[in-house]
Amino acid sequence: MNGPSLAIRQRSLGDLTAEFPLFPPLTRGCPKSSTDEIAYPLEVGYDYARVDPGLFDQTPGTDIARWSPLLPPLAAPTLGEGGTPLVEFEGIHFKDESRNPTWSHKDRLNRVTVSAALAAGAPGVVVASSGNHGASAAAYAARAGLRAIVLTSADSPPAVQAFARAYGARVVSVPAEARWPLLREVVDRLGYHPVSNQTVTHTGHPFGPEGYKTIAYELFLQLGQAPAAVFTPTGYAELLYGVWKGFVELKLLGLTGTTPRMFACEPAADGPHARALATGAPAAIVETFPSAAYGIAGPVGGHRGVLAVRDSGGEAVLVTDEEMRLAQRDLAGQGLWQELSGAAGVAGYRKLRREFGGPVVCVGTSSGFKDLGVGAQTYPVLEHPTLDDLRA
Incomplete structure (x- = not known):
């Protein structure tokens, strides 16, 4: 670790004068500047004057907590994300x-968002995803001792669905248009922390x-x-x-x-x-x-x-x-x-x-x-292989 988080607030990207406390994360966009047609995301602001310049006197390595002063509080344990070649x-x-x-890159995001779920005291996380995001959220939730619900589409790759299930997530295939209304219901009625978008245009977490x-x-x-x-x-x-x-x-x-x-x-x-x-x-x-x-x-x-x-x-x-x-x-x-x-x-x-x-x-x-169709191909078997077969 390189010291505590210096995150201090959330700020609207639609109205830079609109600021909010760091918690709770406003996962449905800016409540002041968003409209029925456009949802504005928020970003995290930091006390940059307190950042130690020596923070960058290091070599890249796994675990993004090495940058903890410039990240929201990291309550979730690492799986060794970051430090990629x-x-x-x-x-x-x-x-x-x-x-x-x-x-996938989603591990960097989910280390941070699952940390927010822990800080919120949520029983688990819920995500609408047909691929990387769902599997990553399931893995980080499992590591943090939280439940995970992954709402996916019926045509998502079976291997990716199996990936999320391997971490203990409840993976449910639903029509695409039903995913987000169901996600909001899981958030509102079950108290799960959302780690994917809930708004008309994208804001996300x-x-x-x-x-x-x-x-x-x-x-x-x-x-x-x-x-x-x-x-x-x-x-x-x-x-x-x-x-x-x-x-x-x-x-x-x-x-x-x-x-x-x-x-x-x-x-x-x-x-x-x-x-x-x-x-x-x-x-x-x-x-x-x-x-x-x-x-x-x-x-x-x-x-x-x-x-x-x-x-x-x-x-x-x-x-x-x-x-x-x-x-x-x-x-x-x-x-x-x-x-x-x-x-x-x-x-x-x-x-x-x-x-x-x-x-x-x-x-x-x-x-x-994780691509579509991977693992579904079949290939010929050489029953009595010879060097000529290999040359061919």
Whole structure:
């Protein structure tokens, strides 16, 4: 540990003058600035004047509690999240978040949100998820001695459902449109702590992106500087915003003079953040079309991603399933197997192919084991194999 949390408040991203106590986490967005059409998320504010500059005189390692002064209070025990490798790939740097305990970036978020559930005295956590988030929340809840309910869709990968069940979670498949009303009922009637979105546009848990900030801290130490550009797979943009906020804090603390341009890499089948940025809206809901990148595909965007891209001078990049599959294949050819969604950052970088005047980082979010159809393929068996068979 590096000292107690210096978190002091929640602040609305829709009205920066609207501030609230740190607890309870306002999981249904800002009650002052949100409307029926747009929900504004909150972020956590800190007493930055009390941050010891020596906090960053360390090497990256597992357990994000190494950054505890710049995180909300961490009541939940660690599973060894963080400290993921930075691998060179095609002249850029690939931050491989599949090396976390449940093989995805969501472990950073759930260490923080499950801590909030413990602080609230909740009997458990509830999450609406078809993939990484549900499995990660189940694991961290189990480690903390809490129950977990995972509301998933019927077409989510069976292997991922089994992953969540292995941690003792109650996994329930329901129609997509029923997940969020049922989640709210679990929160209101059973007192479970929600660790996924409950609002018309995305707000999510106000503490969640704080866990993702630690990716920025690690990148700063791994590179010895802030990168020039960061490309992230983007669904609800909590990851994108968290990484951006981490670099903003590093500049605020005087540790770097620059911040990277942030690129939101979304499936071409939807792209709510691209729509919001193109129209000047604070957030957008769009029509969606089928995509195999189920981890980031969806019609609902949020204000966090719009802020991160706009304020950093970045862009939203729409990538097709084919572009992600090519990036996924080439990453695997270098020993980096990502699920299709996890390859969106590399696909987005390849689509732009620009010079940024400094290091470029693409974040990979999750293991290829979690993709649709993995494990369902069958392969021929050589009953009496010969060397000629192998050559063939």
